[in-house]
Amino acid sequence: AQKITQTQPGMFVQEKEAVTLDCTYDTSDPSYGLFWYKQPSSGEMIFLIYQGSYDQQNATEGRYSLNFQKARKSANLVISASQLGDSAMYFCAMSPHGSGNTGKLIFGQGTTLQVKP
Amino acid sequence: DVKVTQSSRYLVKRTGEKVFLECVQDMDHENMFWYRQDPGLGLRLIYFSYDVKMKEKGDIPEGYSVSREKKERFSLILESASTNQTSMYLCASSILLGQGNSPLHFGNGTRLTVT
Numbered sequence: 170a171q172k173i174t175q176t177q178p179g180m181f182v183q184e185k186e187a188v189t190l191d192c193t194y195d196t197s198d199p200s201y202g203l204f205w206y207k208q209p210s211s212g213e214m215i216f217l218i219y220q221g222s223y224d225q226q227n228a229t230e231g232r233y234s235l236n237f238q239k240a241r242k243s244a245n246l247v248i249s250a251s252q253l254g255d256s257a258m259y260f261c262a263m264s265p266h267g268s269g270n271t272g273k274l275i276f277g278q279g280t281t282l283q284v285k286p
Numbered sequence: 287d288v289k290v291t292q293s294s295r296y297l298v299k300r301t302g303e304k305v306f307l308e309c310v311q312d313m314d315h316e317n318m319f320w321y322r323q324d325p326g327l328g329l330r331l332i333y334f335s336y337d338v339k340m341k342e343k344g345d346i347p348e349g350y351s352v353s354r355e356k357k358e359r360f361s362l363i364l365e366s367a368s369t370n371q372t373s374m375y376l377c378a379s380s381i382l383l384g385q386g387n388s389p390l391h392f393g394n395g396t397r398l399t400v401t
Contacts, residue, residue, distance in 0.1 A: 272336075
C-alpha cells in the first residue's frame with residue numbers, strides 16, 4: 170500500500186538553528202513525486218518544495234532543502250536558520266503516478282513545528 | 287497567483303441535513319480535489335475530478351458526493367450530515383496531469399461542525 174509516515178507529531182527548534190522534519194514513504198511505483206507543504210495557524214496550505222523520484226540532486230528552495238534518500242525511502246525536510254514565522258504544521262505528501270504528476274496526493278499525518286525565540 | 291476560494295470558512299449544521307461545500311478556482315485548472323483534515327490523520331482524499339462532469343472516488347468517499355458542472359467549480363455534498371463528518375474540508379486544484387511538478391493549490395478550508 171502507498172503510504173506516507175511522519176513520526177514526529179511535534180518539534181521545537183531555537184530561532185536561527187536548523188531543523189529536520191522526517192518523512193518516510195512506501196510505494197511500489199518506480200516513478201513518483203514528493204512534496205512538502207506548510208500550514209500556518211491561519212489554515213492555508215502553502216507549497217514549499219518538490220522532489221521527483223528520478224531527480225539526481227536534492228531539491229532546494231531558499232531556506233528549504235529536501236534530503237532525498239531513495240534507498241531508504243525517506244524525504245526529510247531541512248529548514249535552515251529557523252524563523253519565528255516557520256512555526257506551523259508541515260505535511261509531507263507523495264504523488265504515486267509518474268514523476269511530477271500531481272494528481273492525487275497522499276499526505277502524512279503532519280508535524281507541528283514551534284520555533285522558540 | 288492561483289486563487290482557490292471556498293464559500294464558507296465556518297459552518298454549523300444539524301445531523302441529517304444536506305450540506306453543500308462550494309469551491310471555485312480562477313486558473314482554469316483541469317484537476318480539482320476535496321480533502322478532509324483531521325488531527326493525527328493528516329489529509330485524506332474524498333473525491334477528485336479531472337474534467338467537467340467527471341469524478342473519481344478517493345480514499346474515503348462514503349457519505350459524500352460531488353458535482354462538477356463547470357470547470358471552475360467543484361462542490362462537495364454531504365447527503366445526510368453526521369457527527370463523524372465534523373472536520374476541516376480543504377479544496378484544491380492543479381493543472382492537467384503530466385504537466386510537470388505543478389503543486390496542488392489549496393483553498394483556506396471550511397471547518398464544518400455537525401451537531
